[in-house]
Amino acid sequence: MSDAALRLDGITKTYGDVARPVEVLRGVSLAIQPGEIVALVAPSGAGKSTLLHIAGLLDTADAGGLEIGGRDMTGLSDRKRTVVRRQEVGFIYQFHHLLPEFSAAENIILPQLANGVARAEAEARAEALLAEVGLQDRGDHRPAALSGGEQQRAAFCRALANEPRLLLADEPTGNLDPETSDRVFAALMSLVRGTGLAALIATHNLELASRMDRRLRLEGGQVVPA
Ligand SMILES: Nc1ncnc2c1ncn2[C@@H]1O[C@H](COP(=O)(O)OP(=O)(O)OP(=O)(O)O)[C@@H](O)[C@H]1O
Numbered sequence: 411m412s413d414a415a416l417r418l419d420g421i422t423k424t425y426g427d428v429a430r431p432v433e434v435l436r437g438v439s440l441a442i443q444p445g446e447i448v449a450l451v452a453p454s455g456a457g458k459s460t461l462l463h464i465a466g467l468l469d470t471a472d473a474g475g476l477e478i479g480g481r482d483m484t485g486l487s488d489r490k491r492t493v494v495r496r497q498e499v500g501f502i503y504q505f506h507h508l509l510p511e512f513s514a515a516e517n518i519i520l521p522q523l524a525n526g527v528a529r530a531e532a533e534a535r536a537e538a539l540l541a542e543v544g545l546q547d548r549g550d551h552r553p554a555a556l557s558g559g560e561q562q563r564a565a566f567c568r569a570l571a572n573e574p575r576l577l578l579a580d581e582p583t584g585n586l587d588p589e590t591s592d593r594v595f596a597a598l599m600s601l602v603r604g605t606g607l608a609a610l611i612a613t614h615n616l617e618l619a620s621r622m623d624r625r626l627r628l629e630g631g632q633v634v635p636a
Contacts, residue, residue, distance in 0.1 A: 423435040423460055436631030502582045503581075503582075518535070583598075584613070
């Protein structure tokens with residue numbers, strides 16, 4: 411069997427101080443295989459952002475094991491964590507976080523340049539990704555000139571720009587109206603399916619969760635099948 415794209419083993423995380431600890435993750439274990447799209451369903455405040463940030467190397471756990479693509483991430487230097495994050499992980503947030511002063515295409519090109527991709531290649535990839543989500547004519551527009559759904563589709567392209575092994579999404583359609591959310595989610599699923607990468611997608615929307623391969627619930631600081 412191939413290595414899991416993501417493996418968490420007994421991850422714990424507590425915020426606050428000794429007098430008033432907030433135990434958010436109490437031993438989270440999960441594995442996601444390449445090509446799998448997994449929903450993470452959790453009530454507000456259950457710790458889903460904390461879990462995604464740890465999985466994506468944006469935060470560190472207090473204890474537990476973390477592997478990305480079969481490689482142990484515990485004990486890596488900050489510099490190495492940054493390199494792995496840039497090369498292997500794509501992030502999508504509830505709000506797009508596109509850079510406002512750059513066009514949609516530039517937002518997809520820049521992370522590639524930061525990763526050492528040649529400009530012409532980065533431009534071609536941005537164009538291809540934008541076309542896949544129906545934004546082939548909007549690459550020159552800045553985020554402010556795009557609708558909410560278009561901004562989010564551009565953000566999907568940016569997350570996939572460096573061909574990550576793992577996609578982590580935190581309520582990717584959470585700020586869109588139901589109809590737009592539905593269309594934008596379909597674009598995301600088709601993009602992800604086209605690449606065969608592994609995805610962990612947090613959502614409150616049970617209908618969207620039902621369209622993924624598998625569902626996990628984060629409850630009481632632990633992850634269980636939903
Ligand atoms: N830096 C922090 N210091 C103290 N407590 C924190 C910190 N960050 C998060 N928390 C607490 O940890 C818990 C989990 O937060 P987290 O943001 O991971 O939840 P969530 O499931 O993503 O919630 P939501 O769906 O509302 O965004 C919450 O009770 C939150 O108040």
